[in-house]
Amino acid sequence: MKKIVIGILSFMFMLTGCQSQDKEAPVLTLTKSRVQIALNDTFDYSLYIEKASDLQDGDLMDQVSYSDIDTSSVGKKTVHYSVEDQAGNKAQKDLIVDVVEYVGDLINPITAQADIVENPDDVTVLVNKLHEIPEGWKPDDLEKVIDCSQKLRHEANQAYTQFYQAAKEKGIEIYTISGYREPETQQLYWDNSVKVFGQEHAIQYNAYPRRSEHELGLCVDISYTMDGDRLSEKVADSPLGKFIESDAYKYGFILRYPQDKVRITGYGYEPWHIRYVGVDLATQLHQENKTLEEYYEG
Numbered sequence: 196m197k198k199i200v201i202g203i204l205s206f207m208f209m210l211t212g213c214q215s216q217d218k219e220a221p222v223l224t225l226t227k228s229r230v231q232i233a234l235n236d237t238f239d240y241s242l243y244i245e246k247a248s249d250l251q252d253g254d255l256m257d258q259v260s261y262s263d264i265d266t267s268s269v270g271k272k273t274v275h276y277s278v279e280d281q282a283g284n285k286a287q288k289d290l291i292v293d294v295v296e297y298v299g300d301l302i303n304p305i306t307a308q309a310d311i312v313e314n315p316d317d318v319t320v321l322v323n324k325l326h327e328i329p330e331g332w333k334p335d336d337l338e339k340v341i342d343c344s345q346k347l348r349h350e351a352n353q354a355y356t357q358f359y360q361a362a363k364e365k366g367i368e369i370y371t372i373s374g375y376r377e378p379e380t381q382q383l384y385w386d387n388s389v390k391v392f393g394q395e396h397a398i399q400y401n402a403y404p405r406r407s408e409h410e411l412g413l414c415v416d417i418s419y420t421m422d423g424d425r426l427s428e429k430v431a432d433s434p435l436g437k438f439i440e441s442d443a444y445k446y447g448f449i450l451r452y453p454q455d456k457v458r459i460t461g462y463g464y465e466p467w468h469i470r471y472v473g474v475d476l477a478t479q480l481h482q483e484n485k486t487l488e489e490y491y492e493g
């Protein structure tokens with residue numbers, strides 16, 4: 196009898212011993228690290244859960260819990276996702292949600308809550324309506340472009356010169372329209388536009404101060420002509436527009452505001468605006484058909 200009791204006791208000990216061996220937290224992954232949604236839209240929390248599983252308990256997709264966010268006000272919000280296995284091990288992941296106000300398809304920068312970027316010197320830096328250049332920052336290696344007095348940062352300019360010459364060898368003429376812009380100039384453009392034409396017009400046609408890539412010295416507006424409508428959608432259909440599509444990435448440039456990504460970039464289609472990010476990243480974005488936003492938020 197004594198032996199049986201000891202046997203049962205040691206069997207129970209083995210059982211509890213086995214259970215306490217699950218010290219491994221479940222795996223929780225999200226499809227994105229940051230997303231934008233429109234003010235007052237319903238946020239689909241489950242849409243961004245990619246995987247929730249545990250070595251012992253298997254699939255835990257149905258057991259992921261998440262915190263609520265308020266989409267009735269603009270701003271940067273965080274959804275906390277968490278999942279727990281039977282042994283009580285937890286996994287957590289955060290998703291940043293930018294609740295933004297759209298004017299048409301464009302993000303309204305006036306109400307948008309922007310992060311201040313920490314790496315404005317980096318050629319891969321993301322600057323847009325939600326990522327702002329620090330106040331007072333200016334590039335210190337600007338130089339004149341090949342065909343006029345517009346300026347770019349040294350590395351971008353070297354690449355631009357090669358791109359320019361490669362186009363020329365194919366008989367494609369490039370006119371540099373606009374490169375680096377002083378923050379003071381961008382501020383002036385914005386203020387004037389609001390004053391003369393109103394906020395909606397400014398949102399449509401001007402970049403908000405400190406949220407324009409032109410202040411980085413890494414982008415340039417180019418055209419096939421110096422005519423009045425040089426910065427129009429006609430650029431896309433010109434040999435230059437086609438050369439940008441097919442070859443710009445080889446020199447480290449991307450078409451920054453594509454036609455089918457307006458909701459993602461927050462800017463309208465600009466077939467004339469190319470941005471230097473370096474050959475490696477430009478090649479990757481070209482191959483994956485991604486914008487800079489998708490690269491950072493994916």
Ligand SMILES: [Zn+2]
Binds near residue numbers: 409414415416468
């Ligand atoms: Zn531009």
